[in-house]
Amino acid sequence: MKTTLLSLSALALTTGTALADEIRVLNWQGYGTDQSFSIEPFEEATGHTVVHEYFNSEQEMLTKLRTNPGAYDVVMINAVFTPQAIEEELLAPIDASVIENYAGVPERFAQDSKLVSDNDVYGVPWTWGLTSFAFNTSVIEEAPDSIEALWNPAYAGRISIRDDALEAMQLAALATGQDINNIEDLDAAEEKLAALMPNLRTFWSSENDWNQYMAAGELDIASYWSGSAARSASLGLPVEFVVPKEGAIGWLDALSIPATSEHREAAQQFIDWMIDPEFYTRWDQEGAPASANADAAAALPEDAFNKRVLGDPEVVARAKFQAPVTDESREAYLEIWQGLKAAQ
Amino acid sequence: MAQPTAPMDRRRLFALLSPAYLWLLVAVFLPLSAMLFFSFLTDLPQDTPDWRITLGNYNQFLTNPTYATLLWKSLKLGFTVTLVCILIGYPCALVLARTIKGRARETLFLLVILPFWSNSLVRIFSWAIVLRGNGVLERSLEFILPFDIQLNLMFTTEAVVIGLVHSFLPYVILTSYLALQAIDDDIVDAARSMGASRITILWRLLLPLSLPGLLAGAVLVFVPVVGSFMEPRILGGRMGTYFGTVIEDQFVAVYNWPLGAALSFILLAVVLLVLALSSPILKRART
Numbered sequence: 001m002k003t004t005l006l007s008l009s010a011l012a013l014t015t016g017t018a019l020a021d022e023i024r025v026l027n028w029q030g031y032g033t034d035q036s037f038s039i040e041p042f043e044e045a046t047g048h049t050v051v052h053e054y055f056n057s058e059q060e061m062l063t064k065l066r067t068n069p070g071a072y073d074v075v076m077i078n079a080v081f082t083p084q085a086i087e088e089e090l091l092a093p094i095d096a097s098v099i100e101n102y103a104g105v106p107e108r109f110a111q112d113s114k115l116v117s118d119n120d121v122y123g124v125p126w127t128w129g130l131t132s133f134a135f136n137t138s139v140i141e142e143a144p145d146s147i148e149a150l151w152n153p154a155y156a157g158r159i160s161i162r163d164d165a166l167e168a169m170q171l172a173a174l175a176t177g178q179d180i181n182n183i184e185d186l187d188a189a190e191e192k193l194a195a196l197m198p199n200l201r202t203f204w205s206s207e208n209d210w211n212q213y214m215a216a217g218e219l220d221i222a223s224y225w226s227g228s229a230a231r232s233a234s235l236g237l238p239v240e241f242v243v244p245k246e247g248a249i250g251w252l253d254a255l256s257i258p259a260t261s262e263h264r265e266a267a268q269q270f271i272d273w274m275i276d277p278e279f280y281t282r283w284d285q286e287g288a289p290a291s292a293n294a295d296a297a298a299a300l301p302e303d304a305f306n307k308r309v310l311g312d313p314e315v316v317a318r319a320k321f322q323a324p325v326t327d328e329s330r331e332a333y334l335e336i337w338q339g340l341k342a343a344q
Numbered sequence: 345m346a347q348p349t350a351p352m353d354r355r356r357l358f359a360l361l362s363p364a365y366l367w368l369l370v371a372v373f374l375p376l377s378a379m380l381f382f383s384f385l386t387d388l389p390q391d392t393p394d395w396r397i398t399l400g401n402y403n404q405f406l407t408n409p410t411y412a413t414l415l416w417k418s419l420k421l422g423f424t425v426t427l428v429c430i431l432i433g434y435p436c437a438l439v440l441a442r443t444i445k446g447r448a449r450e451t452l453f454l455l456v457i458l459p460f461w462s463n464s465l466v467r468i469f470s471w472a473i474v475l476r477g478n479g480v481l482e483r484s485l486e487f488i489l490p491f492d493i494q495l496n497l498m499f500t501t502e503a504v505v506i507g508l509v510h511s512f513l514p515y516v517i518l519t520s521y522l523a524l525q526a527i528d529d530d531i532v533d534a535a536r537s538m539g540a541s542r543i544t545i546l547w548r549l550l551l552p553l554s555l556p557g558l559l560a561g562a563v564l565v566f567v568p569v570v571g572s573f574m575e576p577r578i579l580g581g582r583m584g585t586y587f588g589t590v591i592e593d594q595f596v597a598v599y600n601w602p603l604g605a606a607l608s609f610i611l612l613a614v615v616l617l618v619l620a621l622s623s624p625i626l627k628r629a630r631t
Contacts, residue, residue: 059597066599202499202581218477218498334598335408341585342410342417 020047021263023073023270026061029054030207030231031076032127032289033274037282042273048266056205057164065090069260073267079114079252080322082123092259093120099272104295114324115254123254124271125292129226129310130241130319131167132248138238139220147175147244149221151192156199160213160222163203165337166325167249168193171223174246174320181323190336197340207231214239225251227289230305234287241305243315250319252292383605401606411590411607415614418587421501422570425508429565432509433516434558438550440517441524442532456517464511468578471507472498475579499581507575512568516561523557524550567615571608587611 027033034052043049053072055061058081065075065085077085085091096102102110105125110116115123133150135143144152150159150171161168170180172189183189201218204210207228213219214237224232226248229241255271257264273279280288280296290310291297300307309315325333382388383402387395405411440452459467474480476498485495497503527550535545551558573588580586591611594604 057597059599063596063599197582200582202584216476216478335410338585338590338593339410341582342414342590344583344585 020049021073021266022049022051023263023266024051024053024071025074025076025270026053026055026064026072027076028056028207032283033074033076035283035286037286038274038279041279042270045273046266046269048263048269050270062088062090065258069258070262071260072258073261073263074270075256075258076126077123077254077256078322079112079123079125079254080324082114082254082256083117083324085256086117086122090259091122092257092261092264093122094124094257094268094271096121096124098265098268099124099275101272101275101277101293101295104277104293105275106292106294109252109292112252114252123256124275126253126255126271126274127227127289128250128252128292129289130243130248130250131170131223131225132241132243133221134224134229134232134239134241135221136214136217136219136238137240143240144221144242145245147171147246149242149244150223151175151196151199152221153199155220157201158218158220159196159199160201160204160210160219161196162223163205163341165333166330167223168337169333170249170322172196174244174249177246180247180249180320181325183329186332186336190340193336193340194343197344211235211237225289226305226310227287229287230284230289231287233305234285241309243309243318245318247318247320250321252321253289254292379605380609382602383609385602388601401603402610404603405607405610411587411610414585414587414590415611418570418572418611419614419618421504421508421572421576421586422566425505425512425569426562426566428505428509429513429516430558430562433513433561434520437517437520437524438546441521442550453521456514459510460514465574467511468507468575471503471510472578475503475506498579499583501580501583503579504576504584507579508569508572511575512565515564516558519557519561519564520554521557523554527553563619566618570615571611 025033029052032038033050039050053064055064058078061075061077062081062085065072066088075091082091102124109125109128110121112125115121115125133147135149139158140155149155150161161171169183169189172192173180173183176185176188176192178185178189202213204213204222207225210222210224210228211232213222214232224239224241226241226243229239232239255274257267257271261267275291275293275296277293277296277299280291280293281299284291284300284304284306288306290306297306297311302308384397384399385395386398386400389395436456440449440456444452475495477494477496479498481497482495497506531549531553532545535549540548571588571591573586573592576584576586577589577592578584587607588611591604591607594600594607
C-alpha cells in the first residue's frame with residue numbers, strides 16, 4: 001500500500017513541485033473526506049492542502065455548485081443526481097486513466113449509466129450502501145426484520161425519519177410493496193406515511209443530529225444509512241442496522257470535479273486517494289460505507305460490517321438501487337410530503 | 345437669512361443623507377426588486393434559457409391548500425408569541441420604569457438586553473438542551489419535586505413558542521420601557537391625589553399613554569415571528585413546519601427560487617394587510 005502513496009508523491013513531483021494547490025471539497029460533514037486520517041497523509045504525500053465545505057441536502061449541494069462557480073474542486077454526489085449535474089454542465093469529465101485505483105472499481109459501478117455520458121466519466125464511484133433503519137439495542141432487544149417496525153405502536157413517539165420527500169416516499173414504497181423507482185400507487189404510499197407521522201418524534205437532517213438524538217435517548221428507531229450506522233456504532237452508540245425483508249434503498253455515491261474547478265489535477269489525485277485500499281481500510285475502522293472499489297473491500301478484515309453484512313450476496317440481492325427521479329415525480333413527492341407535514 | 349442659505353442647506357442635506365439612501369438602494373431595494381422579478385418567472389434565467397413570465401407561482405398558493413394552511417398556522421404562531429411577549433414584557437417594563445430606581449435598574453436592564461448579544465442560533469440550541477427529554481429542565485424539576493415528572497416539551501408547538509418568546513421579548517420590554525419612562529411623574533401624582541387606585545392609574549393613565557411603545561414592540565415581534573423558520577425547525581420537530589420553513593425549503597432544499605420568492609411576497613402582503621387592518625384600532629387606542 002505504501003507504493004500508492006509513493007506513486008502519488010511521484011505524480012506530484014512530475015506534475016511540478018510548484019503545484020501546491022488548495023483544493024476545496026464539498027461533501028456531507030463527517031463523511032470520509034474530512035477526517036485527519038484522510039487529509040493528513042494526502043497533504044504530506046502531495047503537498048496540496050484540503051479545505052472542506054458542507055451541504056445538508058443534495059439540492060443544497062446543486063445550489064452551491066450553480067451559485068459558486070470556481071469555489072469547489074471535488075464534490076461528492078449521490079449518483080442519482082449526477083445526470084442532472086452533467087446536464088446542467090456543472091461537472092468536468094475526469095481522466096480516469098490517471099486515477100490508478102480506478103481499475104479496481106467493478107464494471108457495474110464504473111460503467112453505471114448515471115456516471116458516464118458519451119464515454120466521458122463524470123463520477124468516480126466511491127462508496128455504496130443501503131438506506132433503511134437502525135434501532136437502539138439497549139431499548140429493543142430483538143432485532144426487527146421488517147420495515148413495519150417504524151409503524152409499530154410500541155415505539156410511537158420514539159421514531160424518526162429524515163426530512164426528505166424522496167427518502168420518505170421510497171420508504172413508504174418499500175412498506176407498501178411497490179417499486180421504489182416507479183411508485184404507481186401514490187395514494188397508498190401517502191396513506192402509509194400519514195400513519196407514520198404521529199409516531200415520529202422529530203425529523204433528523206444530518207448524521208450528527210442522528211447521533212445526538214440517539215445518545216440523548218430521544219429515539220428508539222430511526223431511518224438511517226448503512227455506512228452511518230457502522231460509524232455511529234464505532235462511536236460507541238448502541239445501534240444496529242437492519243436490512244428488512246421488504247428490501248432496502250440502495251445508493252451509490254461518487255466523487256466528481258466541478259466544471260469550474262481550477263485544480264483538476266490535484267482533485268484527481270485526491271479522488272484516487274479516496275478509493276485507495278489503504279485509505280479505505282483505515283476509514284472502515286472508524287465506520288465507513290461499503291467501498292465501490294472491490295480491491296478496497298477485499299482488503300477488509302473478515303469481521304468488518306462491510307464484508308460480513310454488505311458483502312453477503314443475499315443482502316445485496318435485497319438492495320433496490322435508486323434510479324434518477326424525474327422532476328414531475330420529485331414535485332409530486334414533495335407536494336405529498338409537504339402536505340403531510342403541514343397537516344401536523 | 346434663511347433664503348440664501350437654503351441651497352447650501354439642501355446640498356448639505358443631500359451630502360449627509362445620500363450614503364444612507366444609497367445603502368438602502370443597494371442593500372434593500374435592488375435585491376428585493378430582483379426577488380419580485382424572480383417571483384414572476386417560470387425558471388431562473390441562469391439555469392434555463394427558455395424562462396418565461398408567469399403568474400403560476402402565485403397561482404400555486406391559491407390552488408394548493410397546503411400553503412394557506414401553513415400561512416394561517418404561522419399567523420396564529422405570530423399572534424400567540426406576540427401576546428405572550430406582551431403579557432410577560434409589559435409588566436416587566438412597568439416595574440423597571442416606574443418602581444425600580446438607580447443602579448438596580450441599570451443591572452436589571454442589562455440582564456434584559458444580555459440575551460440579545462448572543463447569537464440567536466446559540467440561544468435556540470441552548471433551549472433545545474434545556475427542553476429535551478431528560479434535559480436540564482426535567483432534571484432540575486425532578487431534583488426539586490418529590491414525584492416523577494415527564495414534561496416532553498421538546499419538539500412541540502410549545503417549545504417553538506418558548507424559544508421565540510425568549511428571542512423577541514427584549515423588543516417589547518425596550519419599547520414599552522421607553523414609553524413608560526417618558527410619562528411625567530406629576531400626572532401620576534395628580535391622579536393619586538384625586539384618589540385614583542393603582543389599578544385605575546394603570547388602566548386609565550399608564551396603559552393608554554404607553555400604548556404607542558407597546559404596539560411598536562408588538563409589531564416588531566409579530567412581523568419576524570410570522571416568517572420565522574430556524575426556531576420551528578430546531579425546536580418544533582415534526583410540528584415545526586410553518587410558512588417560513590416552506591419558503592426556506594424552496595430556496596435551499598428544492599431550489600425553486602421563483603416559488604420561494606412568490607411565497608415571500610404573499611407573506612409580506614398578508615403581514616402588511618394585518619397591520620393595515622389593525623391600524624384603525626391602534627389609532628383609536630391612541631386618542
